[in-house]
Amino acid sequence: xxxxxxxxxxxxxxxxxxxxxxxxxxxxxxxxxxxxxxxxxxxxxxxxxxxxxxxxxxxxxxxxxxxxxxxxxxxxxxxxxxxxxxxxxxxxxxxxxxxxxxxxxxxxxxxxxxxxxxxxxxxxxxxxxxxxxxxxxxxxxxxxxxxxxxxxxxxxxxx
Amino acid sequence: xxxxxxxxxxxxxxxxxxxxxxxxxxxxxxxxxxxxxxxxxxxxxxxxxxxxxxxxxxxxxxxxxxxxxxxxxxxxxxxxxxxxxxxxxxxxxxxxxxxxxxxxxxxxxxxxxxxxxxxxxxxxxxxxxxxxxxxxxxxxxxxxxxxxxxxxxxxxxxxxxxxxxxxxxxxxxxxxxxxxxxxxxxxxxxxxxxxxxxxxxxxxxxxxxxxxxxxxxxxxxxxxxxxxxxxxxxxxxxxxxxxxxxx
Numbered sequence: 001x002x003x004x005x006x007x008x009x010x011x012x013x014x015x016x017x018x019x020x021x022x023x024x025x026x027x028x029x030x031x032x033x034x035x036x037x038x039x040x041x042x043x044x045x046x047x048x049x050x051x052x053x054x055x056x057x058x059x060x061x062x063x064x065x066x067x068x069x070x071x072x073x074x075x076x077x078x079x080x081x082x083x084x085x086x087x088x089x090x091x092x093x094x095x096x097x098x099x100x101x102x103x104x105x106x107x108x109x110x111x112x113x114x115x116x117x118x119x120x121x122x123x124x125x126x127x128x129x130x131x132x133x134x135x136x137x138x139x140x141x142x143x144x145x146x147x148x149x150x151x152x153x154x155x156x157x158x159x
Numbered sequence: 160x161x162x163x164x165x166x167x168x169x170x171x172x173x174x175x176x177x178x179x180x181x182x183x184x185x186x187x188x189x190x191x192x193x194x195x196x197x198x199x200x201x202x203x204x205x206x207x208x209x210x211x212x213x214x215x216x217x218x219x220x221x222x223x224x225x226x227x228x229x230x231x232x233x234x235x236x237x238x239x240x241x242x243x244x245x246x247x248x249x250x251x252x253x254x255x256x257x258x259x260x261x262x263x264x265x266x267x268x269x270x271x272x273x274x275x276x277x278x279x280x281x282x283x284x285x286x287x288x289x290x291x292x293x294x295x296x297x298x299x300x301x302x303x304x305x306x307x308x309x310x311x312x313x314x315x316x317x318x319x320x321x322x323x324x325x326x327x328x329x330x331x332x333x334x335x336x337x338x339x340x341x342x343x344x345x346x347x348x349x350x351x352x353x354x355x356x357x358x359x360x361x362x363x364x365x366x367x368x369x370x371x372x373x374x375x376x377x378x379x380x381x382x383x384x385x386x387x388x389x390x391x392x393x394x395x396x397x398x399x400x401x402x403x404x405x406x
Contacts, residue, residue, distance in 0.1 A: 008242045016323055023327045027338075035340040036285040057340060094279030096208060104283075104342050121278045126347045128213060128356045130204030 037104050043115070044083035050109050056085060057104040057123065065099055078103060078115070089117040096122035168245040170387045171396050177380040184377035192370025199363035215273045217364055220348075221371040223266035226294060227329055229259035229375070233301075234326040237319035247383075249315035250390070252322060253305055254382035258375065260298035267291055278342055286335035287343035290328055297325040311390070 001009075027034060037057030038048045048054055061084055064077040072091055076099075077084045087105055097103060102123030107116045129137075199217035206213040233255060239248035270288070271281045282288065301318050308314035336345045347361075348354050354361045391397045 005242050009238075012238055012241050012323065015320070016326065019324050020327045023331070027331070031339065034286050036283070036342055037340050039340065057342075094277070096277055097279075101208075119280075121280055121283065121342060123342055124209070124277055124344050126344045126355050128206050128209075128216075128347065128360055130357060130359070131207040132204070133357060134207030 040078055040080045040083045040085045043085045043109065043113075048109055050111060053106065053108055055104055055106045056087070056109075056115050056117075057102070058085075059102055060097070060099050062099050078105065085113070085115050087115045087117050087120075089120050091118075091120070093120055094122040096124060168243070168247055170247060170250070170391055171394075173247055174384055174387055174400075177384055181377055181380050184373050184380065188370050188373030188377055190370070191366050192374060195363045195365070195367030195370055199360075199367060203360050203363055204357075209277060212273060212276050215269050217367050219266055219269040219273060220364060221368045222262045222269065223291070224368055225371055225375055226259055226263040226266050226291075227332060228372070229255055229262065230294060230297070230322075230326070230329060233259065233322050234329075237322040240315055240319040241323070246390075247387075249311070249319075250383050250386045251379070252301070252315070252318055254386050255379050256298055256301045256305070256318075258378060258382070260295065260302065262375075263291065263295045263298055267295065283342045285341040285343055286339045287332065287341050290332045290335050293328050294325075294332060297321075297328065300325075 037055035040056070040058045042048055043056060048056070056078055058078040058080045061077040061079040064075075064084075066075045068074070074089050074093065075086065076089075077086050079085075087107075089105065089107075097120065102125060104121045104123055105115060105117035106119040106121075109115050196217055200214050203214070203217075205211050233252050236248040236251045239245050240252065267288075270291075274283075275281050301321055304321055305314050305318045308317055335341060336343055347356050356364075388397055388400075
């Protein structure tokens with residue numbers, strides 16, 4: 001290769017490497033701010049600030065959803081299967097909200113350790129399957145894994 | 160190999176080869192994309208949880224793939240511009256940037272449309288969505304910078320540096336869903352593993368991705384040919400070509 005081109009190539013490589021390192025260090029330093037939400041373990045360990053608007057994310061615990069009969073109030077627990085946090089919410093939940101599904105809630109943690117949410121978003125996972133396959137999976141693992149909820153969710157989202 | 164590489168730098172040679180390949184790219188691209196879309200949108204089974212709304216994946220994923228691939232291609236061409244000063248590399252970066260911008264916009268837009276019924280919101284500032292928005296701005300910046308500088312050569316070099324600086328964003332987009340907590344789900348397709356999706360869903364998706372890549376190839380050739388004719392209008396071969404075209 002021509003020496004001038006070699007020199008230019010080295011400069012280009014240094015440029016890209018330098019920027020990669022700079023951006024890498026910046027994002028590493030800001031990693032907590034880039035995370036969209038705190039997980040229940042962090043909140044239970046007291047790493048999340050109290051009375052500051054934060055997001056909490058995890059799975060809706062099985063059998064923890066309690067809806068108020070005459071208002072839109074809902075109580076449920078968000079878990080990462082290591083720790084769980086009680087969540088209070090008033091409003092309309094997204095279609096995909098169901099027990100055993102992922103959610104991200106926005107709101108404040110109060111002094112009793114209850115997360116008062118003002119927005120609840122459903123988090124979808126990377127798995128896709130036809131309803132028949134999901135049903136077959138249900139039948140083969142009956143009882144141990146969110147049987148009723150999947151059907152309920154499938155009904156509500158079938159539009 | 161070097162001979163081929165230097166030949167590639169000749170606009171005239173590229174013009175000829177592009178003219179020969181373009182009908183194939185267009186025909187196969189349209190067939191694959193149509194097959195993928197019709198199969199995916201009308202015949203593929205619906206998802207157990209999302210019902211029919213997941214079908215936007217057949218548009219969202221191909222455009223998002225292209226948005227990132229085009230940027231990687233532009234960055235490779237930018238290295239060629241800076242090191243070898245090859246004319247054709249400049250032409251590629253310049254003509255393909257608006258295409259990348261459109262694909263990035265489409266993937267953001269289809270994502271937002273899907274996000275509303277699925278997540279419950281159009282937009283959330285998570286790492287994946289934000290880094291994709293930065294990609295949109297990088298494309299916009301490259302286009303604006305190119306337009307802002309009158310001299311063709313200095314414009315090409317400035318744009319090449321900008322594109323190279325922005326290339327760090329690509330691994331951030333790719334791995335954002337693994338490095339940080341995001342609302343966007345992790346990749347369904349992985350190079351090393353089986354997709355977490357049944358065959359009758361991922362085959363149409365693969366078809367539409369391949370089709371869109373081929374159509375992009377066609378569009379890139381078309382745009383590059385136009386740009387080459389504009390730039391080389393004073394040369395003999397272009398004059399002859401135009402004369403022949405007039406008949």
